[in-house]
Amino acid sequence: xxxxxxxxxxxxxxxxxxxxxxxxxxxxxxxxxxxxxxxxxxxxxxxxxxxxxxxxxxxxxxxxxxxxxxxxxxxxxxxxxxxxxxxxxxxxxxxxxxxxxxxxxxxxxxxxxxxxxxxxxxxxxxxxxxxxxxxxxxxxxxxxxxxxxxxxxxxxxxxxxxxxxxxxxxxxxxxxxxxxxxxxxxxxxxxxxxxxxxxxxxxxxxxxxxxxxxxxxxxxxxxx
Amino acid sequence: xxxxxxxxxxxxxxxxxxxxxxxxxxxxxxxxxxxxxxxxxxxxxxxxxxxxxxxxxxxxxxxxxxxxxxxxxxxxxxxxxxxxxxxxxxxxxxxxxxxxxxxxxxxxxxxxxxxxxxxxxxxxxxxxxxxxxxxxxxxxxxxxxxxxxxxxxxxxxxxxxxxxxxxxxxxxxxxxxxxxxxxxxxxxxxxxxxxxxxxxxxxxxxxxxxxxxxxxxxxxx
Numbered sequence: 001x002x003x004x005x006x007x008x009x010x011x012x013x014x015x016x017x018x019x020x021x022x023x024x025x026x027x028x029x030x031x032x033x034x035x036x037x038x039x040x041x042x043x044x045x046x047x048x049x050x051x052x053x054x055x056x057x058x059x060x061x062x063x064x065x066x067x068x069x070x071x072x073x074x075x076x077x078x079x080x081x082x083x084x085x086x087x088x089x090x091x092x093x094x095x096x097x098x099x100x101x102x103x104x105x106x107x108x109x110x111x112x113x114x115x116x117x118x119x120x121x122x123x124x125x126x127x128x129x130x131x132x133x134x135x136x137x138x139x140x141x142x143x144x145x146x147x148x149x150x151x152x153x154x155x156x157x158x159x160x161x162x163x164x165x166x167x168x169x170x171x172x173x174x175x176x177x178x179x180x181x182x183x184x185x186x187x188x189x190x191x192x193x194x195x196x197x198x199x200x201x202x203x204x205x206x207x208x209x210x211x212x213x214x215x216x217x218x219x220x221x222x223x224x
Numbered sequence: 225x226x227x228x229x230x231x232x233x234x235x236x237x238x239x240x241x242x243x244x245x246x247x248x249x250x251x252x253x254x255x256x257x258x259x260x261x262x263x264x265x266x267x268x269x270x271x272x273x274x275x276x277x278x279x280x281x282x283x284x285x286x287x288x289x290x291x292x293x294x295x296x297x298x299x300x301x302x303x304x305x306x307x308x309x310x311x312x313x314x315x316x317x318x319x320x321x322x323x324x325x326x327x328x329x330x331x332x333x334x335x336x337x338x339x340x341x342x343x344x345x346x347x348x349x350x351x352x353x354x355x356x357x358x359x360x361x362x363x364x365x366x367x368x369x370x371x372x373x374x375x376x377x378x379x380x381x382x383x384x385x386x387x388x389x390x391x392x393x394x395x396x397x398x399x400x401x402x403x404x405x406x407x408x409x410x411x412x413x414x415x416x417x418x419x420x421x422x423x424x425x426x427x428x429x430x431x432x433x434x435x436x437x438x439x440x441x442x443x444x445x
Binding site for chain 1: 226227231234238241242300302305308309310311441444
């Protein structure tokens, strides 16, 4: 099921730099993802994986550098937001609602009319169909995270930005995550995710943030 | 427009399911107002003189209690990130949330105000205008409050800061809101004051969604 909004195009960034708390987190960072590809962000804690993902989502602005979508500069955050789905550390779900209610709301807000079938498929893909009418309040952390991932399927968009999507997931859910990424890529979708162990994705490219770390001077002071 | 209905609808449903939040605001309004007859004595003439001001001030303070609810919970659970990424203009998102806030706090305050005015011995001629003035004034309270609530997101002790930011901005609403009711009580025309209240509401409607939207974008960064 592919919506009108599903138009993948190469997503690139050039010479990106970002400050956080007065510190330069990374600088001179380039990346490129073309339709059907996956990019894994690697790096130590604090190397800026989350910062880079938020920057790619246009939630944050880079200190320098530019993002391009299909060769055109990304300058309209709203238009850019419609092309992507972001799953961060916070699950953005309301505990007072049921699993299905949470999904239907985001589906309706992002993609217009709620589509029962696709919402059902999304819950099925992450093994949550039997929890549809269950209040989120009683779900475990892993189940809540699966719900956040199901939302990405319920409202299709070409670019997925996932911040450590494997966190809190059991083996079966990791397989489901791997499967949903494979299906997404097969139809031309792109995935960029931060991870410490990317066993759940085949033939992905890797971007090591360590090499763009701006504060570490050691790697060139060794030569002096 | 569709997004407005979806978003406001969800906030209303959540507020109904967690109705305790709205009840606290209404209860505060009732208790704070009822304290005044105990404080200044039951003498009808004294109470009647201060009735309008007391009802308005306690209504503003009660509304202030509820302001952090507009965005703070969404900020904490990550919903705000996803709303910013909804692809809809942020002022529209703000307006939907303000509408839900007004319906769940402004409207209950308006409905309760005549009853509390009775305990304050408000003269009979003032009731209609009191309700009308609150109907025109409370949307402004929610709209200005939304800007303050968006600005203090992520700060420590945001609630205290919020009251310092927002209460001074409520002064015009308070002045014209009470003036309208006092004019009604002494039999003078109330239209000028009510029109100013309406004008303030329109001004807040045109400015605050954009200001709050900019503050929200700043907050998620």
